[in-house]
Amino acid sequence: MDNLLPNLLSFPPHPPRPTPMSDYLYDQGIRDQIDFVKKLADSKLLQQTSGGEDVLDVINPALNTVPYTFILLANLSALKKGTKGVDMDKIWGKMTTFLGTFDPRQIRYLGEQLSTIMEAVANIAVANRQPWMALAPIRDALLRLDPTGSMLTTHHLALVKLALESRSYKAIVPVIEKFILYFPGITNQPKPKYICDMSINPVQFITPTSGLTQKFKYQEVLEYFLYSGMVFIGLSNWEGALQCLENAVAYPAKEGSVSKIMAEAYKKWILVGLLHEGRLLSLPRSTSANAAKQYHTLAKPYETLAQIFENGTASRLKAEADQGVSVWQNDCNTGLVLHVLAAYQKFQIRNLANIYSKISIPEIVSQTMSAETGNKLPSPQAGEKLVQDMINQGELHATMSSSPGQPSVVTFAVSGPVLTEPEMQNELAAATERIHALTKEIKQTDRMLTHDKDYIKYVQKQKKNAKQGSLGDQGISGADMEWGDAIEDEDIMGSLY
Incomplete structure (x- = not known):
């Protein structure tokens, strides 16, 4: 040697x-x-x-x-x-x-x-x-x-x-x-x-x-986005999970068809959307009309649950969750649904900040309900523990104070969490770095699209359809045509091989 x-x-x-x-x-x-x-x-x-x-x-x-x-x-x-x-x-x-x-x-x-x-x-x-x-x-x-x-x-x-x-x-x-x-x-x-x-x-x-x-393979790309979303779900990082799952939901497919993996991602996306934003999110704008129709059909129980979460009562939400137990189990989404039930009252509490600047714990208990039980919390002590846990976990921007012989009072922070000057500088530096990195990548992808045969084909069809004003007897305007619709079936995965 x-x-x-x-x-x-x-x-x-x-x-x-x-x-x-x-x-x-x-x-x-x-x-x-x-x-x-x-x-x-x-x-x-x-x-x-x-x-x-x-x-x-x-x-x-x-x-x-x-x-x-x-x-x-x-x-x-x-x-x-x-x-x-x-x-x-x-x-x-x-x-x-x-x-x-x-x-x-x-x-x-x-x-x-x-x-x-x-x-x-x-x-x-x-x-x-x-x-x-x-x-x-x-x-x-x-x-x-x-x-x-x-x-x-x-x-x-x-x-x-x-x-x-x-x-x-x-x-x-x-x-x-x-x-x-x-x-x-x-x-x-x-x-x-x-x-x-x-x-x-x-x-x-x-x-x-x-x-x-x-x-x-086409399905392996979808698997990566779905599994990455599941990893973020495991960390209770709802924002990260939403982004990954959306990548799968909005992935281009031939003839706007929805695969099993995409449907699975959409179901989880609905539930994570409730946990992150408290409402049923609209499908990404890039979703074709045919795909949207399939999503709504395949995930009807999930969309119903989300609509009740957004506009219904705690008892109705619990009843819907109980009725769909077999659905959640078969889709391996039982854990997420339980998180959704637990989040219902938390969103009610956060929404009180739109009405009050200060509110006592007994008032919070009387004005909100738990979807886990379908009833109000059993005591002010249970309400105080819930609010304190939310504050400690960063889920509620507020402070809680108490006086001898008086119920605890929650004071909501008007502008969210207060950052120190060093924290603010770090946030700005990180944001600037992300913007610079994304700007560089956007320029690169723009250059790539300029020479991509499928994108060129799409642009040409858009121009042609704009002149014609419609796409034959389908009644679809050229402006509504999706890029994926313009790609031939055999070229759907062309960019991956």
Whole structure:
């Protein structure tokens, strides 16, 4: 191994040259190194140094990602074969450390190898009945590969499945909270001259060809959005859940048809909308008329429940929930419905802020009702506990005060929670950063649409229909036509392959 180390560590040059390498020289250098390492037998890569050290303890994965990757894979292969001297715990530690430290530039040339390591981490964790152990390493690898998080990969889907299987949700939030803008295999993308160019868009180097992802099936994209929404539901993050579920609900489908996954997402979307906003939300504007009709039919019990939540009484809401028990159970939405019943009185209490600036606890108890029981709370003490819990959890912007011998009084905050100056500065800085990031991505997607054959076809049909004033005998105006309606059936998933 001592004889091999100089060649294994020859790229990138260390210490770095005074003048950064051009993309051309970098591309040449890393390809030559990969060719050299690939020709080495596993037996050579598994050799120890003359001092008896494991070479994985010698090479820095953040600096020399290429040789470290292939040596790690050689160890994995030996582990599968049951080779003596290969320790499972040590290899696990090396893999998880690697996924959080590899060089993002070098790894672009090692797509298949990175995918193999990520899959091995997931498989080992599942085999040991500890799927949660794979979450942080895979999360770190995805964000290291693409800090924008805008490119969906098959590893994203595997990650959310692991989270749901292990019921460990918080670890993957940094991944699923990112806005997905691109899918594997998007057509009409210019091929980058050098994938080491750090200014190129992730859609140009994270491709099925590069091995950093596989192709997506239509239903797998929907699964990712549905499962991400379920993860946010598990965290009671209703806003995040709404966004993910809406992505599934509004996803384009041929002839405006609604798949089983989309219907499942819509049912959950209705319930989460109640928990977040206290009302039945309107379908996204991009939803076609045919899809909307199907949604209303398939989710009628949910829409009825939502309408009662918004305009009915607590007893009616409880009765409707009780009547639909089998529906909620079959759809695995019983937990969400119970949350909805618990939220009914909380929204009533919050709405009192529109009428009162101050109100006593006994008055709150008399003016609101619990949908969990269909009755008023049993005592002022129960009302005080509910209000205090809401204040503590940030669900009610108010303060509660009490005087000896007098009932507690709730004072509503007029303008919501009061932020300190540092908190306000942090909020503004975060908002500014998000706006800059989204502006950059919007410009990129605009450029992509300019050359997308399906979008061009849609625009042409819009212009043609605008001149005609209608679409034949259907009585549909050109302005009402959806982009998805303009795409041929076989092209619905064209942008994904």
